[in-house]
Amino acid sequence: MRFWRDSGGGGSGGGRDLNGGGTPCGQVRVLVVGDSGVGKSSLVHLILKGSAIARPPQTIGCAVDVKHITYGSPGSSSNSINSIKGDAERNFFVELWDVSGHERYKECRSLFYSQINGVIFVYDLSQRKTKTNLNKWAVEVAESGTFSAPLGSGGPGGLPVPYLVIANKVDIAPRDGKRVSSGNLVDVARQWVEKQGLLPSSEELPLAESFPGNSGLLTAAKVARYDKEALVKFFRMLIRRRYFSNELPAPSPWSLTPREDTILPVETTNDDDLFQRKSYAGQSYKYSGVTPLPAQRNLTPPPTLYPQQPMSSSSENYRYHRFSSSAIPDASSSRTNRADINI
Numbered sequence: 001m002r003f004w005r006d007s008g009g010g011g012s013g014g015g016r017d018l019n020g021g022g023t024p025c026g027q028v029r030v031l032v033v034g035d036s037g038v039g040k041s042s043l044v045h046l047i048l049k050g051s052a053i054a055r056p057p058q059t060i061g062c063a064v065d066v067k068h069i070t071y072g073s074p075g076s077s078s079n080s081i082n083s084i085k086g087d088a089e090r091n092f093f094v095e096l097w098d099v100s101g102h103e104r105y106k107e108c109r110s111l112f113y114s115q116i117n118g119v120i121f122v123y124d125l126s127q128r129k130t131k132t133n134l135n136k137w138a139v140e141v142a143e144s145g146t147f148s149a150p151l152g153s154g155g156p157g158g159l160p161v162p163y164l165v166i167a168n169k170v171d172i173a174p175r176d177g178k179r180v181s182s183g184n185l186v187d188v189a190r191q192w193v194e195k196q197g198l199l200p201s202s203e204e205l206p207l208a209e210s211f212p213g214n215s216g217l218l219t220a221a222k223v224a225r226y227d228k229e230a231l232v233k234f235f236r237m238l239i240r241r242r243y244f245s246n247e248l249p250a251p252s253p254w255s256l257t258p259r260e261d262t263i264l265p266v267e268t269t270n271d272d273d274l275f276q277r278k279s280y281a282g283q284s285y286k287y288s289g290v291t292p293l294p295a296q297r298n299l300t301p302p303p304t305l306y307p308q309q310p311m312s313s314s315s316e317n318y319r320y321h322r323f324s325s326s327a328i329p330d331a332s333s334s335r336t337n338r339a340d341i342n343i
């Protein structure tokens with residue numbers, strides 16, 4: 001069975017001429033987790049391609065895509081050894097590990113929780129249970145994962161890396177107490193099961209145990225609405241933590257507020273907290289720009305190679321740690337039709 005998919009495109013990683021031939025300096029790994037059907041793959045597609053995907057196939061195991069991102073200021077010299085710590089613009093890859101939320105992969109998905117720099121938790125605004133379930137996801141990742149550049153204190157479930165909570169499907173979120181149907185198979189099935197009384201209605205689920213940091217980014221992956229700037233800030237913060245942590249402390253990324261004009265419209269709901277965005281994550285989990293503590297778990301320490309070594313444009317240096325797109329099998333067989341879901 002194949003677990004990986006490499007998009008090989010999307011204007012991101014894979015090619016050698018990124019950013020005018022610039023040499024990638026390194027990579028950060030971001031897990032994308034949440035219940036099946038909340039729209040993780042749709043979101044990843046949107047982040048990579050900038051457009052919505054009509055019918056995402058269900059993820060088998062895990063799909064890996066790579067986004068290219070720059071860090072630093074354009075136009076500065078990149079030849080000096082010091083410039084890596086300074087303002088030269090550098091290329092990085094953000095690996096997005098889109099882990100299937102389907103139960104059938106529960107036993108094996110910890111395989112993918114390796115050397116994680118950050119986590120994106122996704123839930124479905126129209127299915128409140130998917131939000132309360134985020135805690136389970138956090139515990140699972142925290143307990144079975146290994147982490148790169150871990151934080152000194154834990155987030156939800158003890159998660160030791162920065163995270164972002166994304167509330168997807170804002171386009172069909174309940175308004176005025178009424179639920180809007182998305183029409184997609186997973187949602188229809190879930191609503192049918194709830195109606196039969198086989199599951200508590202997600203509308204009735206208590207929010208008391210909801211995920212720490214009720215705020216989150218609002219997205220509607222299906223109609224290509226998301227806060228690109230906030231996502232990029234999150235990715236850059238992960239890069240900074242991993243590769244530039246001995247620079248002067250930067251302002252807390254958790255306190256960065258996305259630009260007002262990129263904020264999705266606030267909709268009226270019976271659950272106001274879902275629609276307020278104040279920070280990227282729980283208050284108890286602020287990253288304050290301090291140098292990360294040594295690895296807390298069974299970790300390979302994050303490589304310090306790239307930040308410290310002189311850069312060269314030789315092809316050897318183009319390879320970067322832990323990810324080689326050539327090592328990743330063909331994408332096409334890693335997914336299957338959503339119609340295959342067993343409900």
Ligand SMILES: Nc1nc2c(ncn2[C@@H]2O[C@H](COP(=O)(O)OP(=O)(O)OP(=O)(O)O)[C@@H](O)[C@H]2O)c(=O)[nH]1
Nearest residue numbers: 036037038039040041042059101169184220221222
């Ligand atoms: N209305 C609406 N539907 C969405 C949105 N995002 C995703 N969907 C739909 O939700 C369904 C599930 O989307 P996926 O992206 O495959 O969900 P997933 O979380 O990756 O699911 P798994 O692979 O099973 O873990 C698809 O039919 C999508 O078209 C959204 O923002 N709004």
